Amino acid sequence: MTDKKVSIEDVAKRANVSITTVSRVINNVSTVSNKNRAKVEEAIAFLKFKPNISAQRLARGTNNSIGLVMPGYPGIFHSFYAIELIRGVGHACESLRLDMLFHITNGYNPINTNNVGGVLFADIIENRKQVEAAIANGTPCMIINNKVTDLKTNYIAVDNTAGGQIAADYLSSFGHKNIAVITGNLNTQSGLERFEGFKDFLKTKNIEIPKDYIFQGDYSRRSARVAMEKFLELKPLPTAIFAASDDMALETIAVILEKGMRVPEDISVIGFDDNPACLFGPVALTTIRQPLFEMADEGVKSLNSIIQGKTKSLVKTLLKPELVIRESCTTPKGQ
Amino acid sequence: MTDKKVSIEDVAKRANVSITTVSRVINNVSTVSNKNRAKVEEAIAFLKFKPNISAQRLARGTNNSIGLVMPGYPGIFHSFYAIELIRGVGHACESLRLDMLFHITNGYNPINTNNVGGVLFADIIENRKQVEAAIANGTPCMIINNKVTDLKTNYIAVDNTAGGQIAADYLSSFGHKNIAVITGNLNTQSGLERFEGFKDFLKTKNIEIPKDYIFQGDYSRRSARVAMEKFLELKPLPTAIFAASDDMALETIAVILEKGMRVPEDISVIGFDDNPACLFGPVALTTIRQPLFEMADEGVKSLNSIIQGKTKSLVKTLLKPELVIRESCTTPKGQ
DNA sequence: CTGAAAGCGCTAACAA
């Protein structure tokens, strides 16, 4: 691309060997005499030779790269989520020596699956068509964080329903009855499942959440603030809040403290994510940990195994979230 | 990769034309009869033919992809920063039809520059070696958010010094004298420059910042909390705070409110970034906007131009930050 | 408007 390209042939000439020998040293094949190896290495260094990867791939008949498709609207999911996924994918690609083609999508443009061995979809949000297209043309796919039951494809997700249940179980075990919830984006599978897992579990304990104790948030701090300000006008006041993300939980706590109330003495708050930020707020946040990094990492590994034909059947993995107890929940006042 | 690959030749056979004609329809060359075009398209659809991009690239002699190298330690910069960069780069790549190879680095492993036309470094943090290596082997590089003066390479950055000055100017214009600052990570060029720009400007107004009014933060909310709690023990209390990121500013405000004081009536706070989150806190944050998305977008475009040989000279771009006035700053009490 | 043929730069038998 830059300057005139130097090819394996130039190297061969300068080192006075065949191109095969050059190829051998490039690929670290052991059957090369030290003398020749040295000559070739000198030539490579001198000429600043860089093998043309397209030619390598063509000749080898392989394409060791995968795509990561991520919705691109402002405020991608919540940032912590996105960053953890990216980190996990990046980590796995590094160790598997896979190229990672990162693709931010608006959901409409068809994504190009020709140049990758397979593609990872970070959730499906308004881009179902892309997933279907990829599946249709035979590209191995792995959906992250969305249990797609109606598509013949692979997924790895967190059991958000279980997460909601765990939160409900923990809160109700303190004896809380007036429990409010700030949901995540309910257009999102995770948001919906967390909410329903939570609500349904409480029902088994004979606790109903009244309508005005439910606020439909969108994972943003802003929505949590609006929610909490509304809750604070209600009576009776809720004694516990389940926020479907740590960011929202943190903002919830901020609002409570601003009003001169205390957490958890006056109101208990539980979050979801286990974002490191929860450790360092005014009160350490009790939360439901979801293994984001691991999900991404494992997703890449499974996908790779599928691409290489080692895994034949569909893989559907469900990861368990877990309760992380810190300081933001306790018994309701007066009990 | 999957199944037996169908090649352009298979398509040609089925459509009863030459591979040249198939190539023409793939590349949308107009000189193909409608009849042939239809036949080829049918064959492509029927065979689910996907052109091999490596072969295309090899034949065309181009490699339209760029690398994005980003430090991978936990808490990559502050998330908003990273996300905006990624969005900007993704956006530019999409419109330039460039593949984006995303590489998260620990700073040590050499990065593979063979398969990309050029590489974008998201700042330089503990990975200077990689940059030097890339430059040495002739790979076009673009450094984002770091003015590298001692390396013969390109950069696009925000004028953080100016940003610091703007903040200082604004605060001092209200008549504040007791101004404290929570710096960003001072190992970072941006952190250092914001601080020095701020401090130096105040000096021109004959305002010195005492030692204990300076807290060395790291862009995290946590560090801001620690800082603000310290400041609150000081006397006289500062009447204004400059936090080197919005995240820190937001946490600063939270701490102030928790203590029952008001923003901006008791203490003014100014941030840096213009993270959308600043709009929705308890008080809308006045801040210094830095054009992250644009920086990334523009960075890719410049890099591409360099790769294509359209730009010959080194490009060194400095973007101007600007003041965004909202509600978190005012005149000090009693003035 | 179409096709034959010469590569693009590299890998991988196969011989030597």
Add this chain to the structure above:
DNA sequence: TTGTTAGCGCTTTCAG
């Protein structure tokens, strides 16, 4: 241990 040679799948002159 080394070199020869035949592709990998596609693009691109150049004739027709």
